[in-house]
Amino acid sequence: MQYALSKAGGALFSIAMVLVGTFFVFRLLPGDPVRNLAQGRNMTPDQLDLERRRLGLDKPLIDQFLNFVSDTLRLDLGTSYEYKRPVIDLIGERIGPTLLLTGTGLVIAVSLGIWQGTRAGWRHGSRFDRVSTGVSLLLWSVPTFWLGLLLMMVFGVGIGPIPSLFPFRGIESVDAPDGFGYLLDVASHMVLPCLTLVAVVYAQYLMVMRSSLLEEVSQDYVTVARAKGLRDDEVRRRHAVPNALLPTVTLVFMRIGFVVGGAVTVEYIYTWPGLGQLFYRAIEVPDFTLMQGTFMLITVSVIVMNTLADVVYHLLDPRVRSA
Template identity: 85%
Template sequence: MTVVAEIDAAPAGHGLLRYAAAKAGGALLSIAMVVVATFFLFRMLPGDPVRALAQGRNMTPAQLDLERARLGLDKSIPEQFLHFVGQTLRFDLGTSYEYKRPVLDLIGERIGPTLLLTGTALVMAVSLGIWQGARAGWKPGSRFDRFSTAVSLVLWSVPTFWLGLLLLMVFAAGIGPIPGLFPTRGISSVDAPDGFGYVLDVAHHMVLPCLTLVAVVYAQYLLVMRSSVLDEVEQDYITTARAKGLKDDDIRRRHAVPNALLPTVTLVFMRIGFVVGGAVTVEAIFSWPGLGQLFYQAIRVPDFTLMQGTFLLITVSVILMNTLADVIYHVLDPRVRSV
């Protein structure tokens, strides 16, 4: 029996390696296409970076030409593209036009606040969506199902910037004599204390932007989880468990929910990829010093190197997370392995 098990396990292991290698090859091809698209996409944006940077400064045409040559914008598009590809292969994202600093340094400074905000929002949205989706799908048509699904769909359809501005007006700016309950901008106060007081101050600043992100995202997890649980309720093993006299809560928690979680895995990993990029709209509204706000500021110039670097980081993160999700799904679900 041991010999047979080892013989069966070997092909399964080789199958997983072949599957992972195929997915990795597809991810590399996607990244290569993203590199090409990233360069040409931002060159199509209107505006001249040199003239934008020269605003408020009396620069002659000759000085503008010198600045354009310093930034490498005097070269032809093919020459700029080859230079960009060469830098990318060396893991060099160039120097920002506006900040005059390496793009990697700017990303390193901003990625911490972004991961803090979007990572916290992701954990809260996933937890809330899975919990509500499991309960709603277990008893479809119930009052809880109708209420939670309706609220999540309404929030999902609300524009993110509108919800963020609304929360700012109600809870930050205050209404009439009622003072604002939360800060309007930034990650911390200027006079924030050290130690645990600083942690509380950052958490206070996170409430509104985090609430905005959770409100517009958690419906995805709720709907996917609800649909998965609805499918599991019709399965024979649920009927058998009920016939054995098991409690409904135990059946849902120990049997239905673990099996229904599989489709949610892919969605969660996709959102993890977007966590790195932050939320451009939310970070811009609340002046959160993350990658989203950095990308927004780069678009306003336009700062080609900074836009290329941040956009490339976001897209590569999403591609890698999608690839990892496919491999994990292949491991968790035997029905995928049998295809």
């Protein structure tokens, strides 16, 4: 309990620092939000000043900061400059598609990475180990936007004899059917963005699981289990893998925190209506209140998940408790 409380205290301090950094860092971005919002409207200087007062940007920076802290503590994230709507409502509309896409991608990436990492580490030096490790590292090193555009051109638009196989814009078709047909339509729209997410992420879990298992294979308890006559599959499943999974816990929990924020690059490429695309648009304006709200949600989620990972790791590993 004392360990959990100390971690919770550290998390609260981190959130407080994020609160301060979020406000001041975004105001260092170039661009005037009022002038950007007034593009094409031929507003006079007096009208621009009136709009600036309406948004509260005419106040001293310290007053703006105190208002931001007060509103945030009351769970009031403000009103978006561009959309003229409460930020909390915009987040509520976009978080569903983001959780659907990034959550599905996380489950597939973790499952695939742990499965391949287990077999690659257990068969160290085999052809499976070399091929799976090489392919995963190659995909991991490829820029996300480049891979997304490549998959879009090959499987979305179609090249030469390859027909267009999957839709690549939005989350649903304009003429999407109802019922089960609608679920299939959304699933078909998820294929390419989800494949892009998985391809650039699963290598992390593969490499961590592989290196952890390689370390466990050399331990005495594995040698003793083999000396008792246990089959290799039993030694791997009942002894080596459970211990090798422990370092992966932190990585998985941290990635769960990022699930809330979505994937800005992937959502932008495939025009997926999630928080990532919303955050990108907020930076483009710049829309300070929308940036602050979405960024706070992402960072707090990561801090909370990282804290939970420390607590879970403390419960699972006796060596951490004894230390």
